[in-house]
Amino acid sequence: MSEQAVADFCWQAREVVSSGMGLWGWLWGRRGPSGFGSASTAEEVTAGVDASNLTAIVTGATNGIGKETARVLALRGAKVIIPARTLESGLKVKESLADQVPSSKLHVMEMDLSSLSSVRDFARSFDSSHAHLNLLINNAGIMACPYQLSKDGIELQFATNHVGHFLLTNLLLDKMKSTARETGVQGRIINVSSIAHKRSDGTCFELNKLNDKARYQPFIAYAHSKLANILHANELSRRFQEEGCNLTANSLHPGVIITNIIRYVAGNNNALISVLSPVANLVLKSIPQGAATTCYLALHPNVKDVSGKYFSDCNEATPTAVARDSELAKRLWSFSEELVGINADMSQTTQPTSQEEDVHEKDVFQAK
Secondary structure (H helix, E strand, O other), X not given: OHHHHHHHXXXXXXXXXXXXXXXXXXXXXXXXXXXXXXXXXXXXXXOOEOOOOOEEEEOOOOOHHHHHHHHHHHHOOOEEEEEEOOHHHHXXXXXXXXXXXXXXXXXXXXXXXXXXXXXXXXXXXXXXXXOOOOEEEEOOOOOXXXXXXXXXXXXXXXXXXXXXXXXXXXXHHHHHHHHHHHHOOOEEEEEEOOHHHXXXXXXXXXXXXXXXXXXXXXXXXXXXXXXXXXXXXXXXXXXXXXXXXOEEEEEEEOOOEXXXXXXXXXXXXXXXXXXXXXXXXXXXXXXXXXXXXXXXXXXXHHHOOOOOOEEEOOEEEOOOOHHHOHHHHHHHHHHHHHHHOXXXXXXXXXXXXXXXXXXXXXXXXXXX
C-alpha cells in the first residue's frame, strides 16, 4: 500500500506541475482570464459579494476544503446547511465556524452520503424545513480507501463520491427550480471532482466491474468516481438547457491539498506522511487556496449563465476527452438511476405560474 500510495502521490504532483497554466504559472500563482489563479484564496475570490439572500448546502463541510467553503459562504452572509454523519460532529464544526464568523447562519443536519436511505431522509427533512435552496455544493469525498461495499452494496468510493451526490441532487432539484423561479436568482450546482479523473478510461460504469474485488485498485476507483462527478455535472447542464430552467451545473479540480483525505492514501503511517509532507508543502495548495475554485463557482458574478464547464484554479480548464463524452454522460445517468432506484426524469417538473414569475429578489450574484 505504501509503495502504491507514493506512486499515486507522485502522479498527482506531476499532473499538477504539467497541467493548468504550465510550470511557471503553478510556481508563481499566475492569474488567468478570471483574474485569479492557483494562489488565490476563497476569501479573495468572493470579496465584495453579498450572499445574504442565499441558502447553500455544502457536503463534506466538517473538515478540509468543505469546511473552508462553508466558512467563506457564511462570511459572505449565506445560510449554510452542513450535513454530517452524526449531529455531534456537525455541531462541533458549527461551533468552530461560529467562533470565526459570529454572524454566521449555520444549520447542521444528519446525513451519511454512502447510505441511500440516509440521503433520502436528509432530503425529506430539508424540503420540509427550508423554503429555498440556491447553491448545492457536492464536495464530500473519500479517497483511495481499502475495498469496501456500502450499505447498499456499491463500491464505497463510487457510492460516496458519486451515487450519494447523484441521489441528493435529484431529490433537491424541485426545490432548486422553485427557488430560482420564485426569486429570479440563478441556482448553481457545483461538483468537486479532481485531476485524478484522468486515470479513468470510462469503461467502469457497470456494477460487476465496480464491485470486483480482484481488480480493485484504490486510486483508480477514486478516479472513476471523480470522472463520474464531471459527467454528472455535464449531463445536468444539458438537461437544464433542454428544459430551460434557471440552474447551472459545473465541476472543478480544487488542486491537490493536504487535508484529512490524504490519510486515505498514506493511512495512519506517520512516517510516510512525514516523508511526503516536505514535498507536499512545495507543490500542494493550502486549504484556503483549495476552496477558492469552489467558492468562485458558487458566488462570483462572472460565472452567471456558465454551465457544463470544468474549472481549475478559478479558470475554465479542459478535462479529458472521456470526461467530455456526452453519450457516456447519458449512460452514467441511466446507470446511476438504476443504482438509486429512481426515475430522475426532470421533464416532469411543474412549470411556473404567472404569479411565481412576477416574484423576484435582487440578483445576489453581484458585487456590493
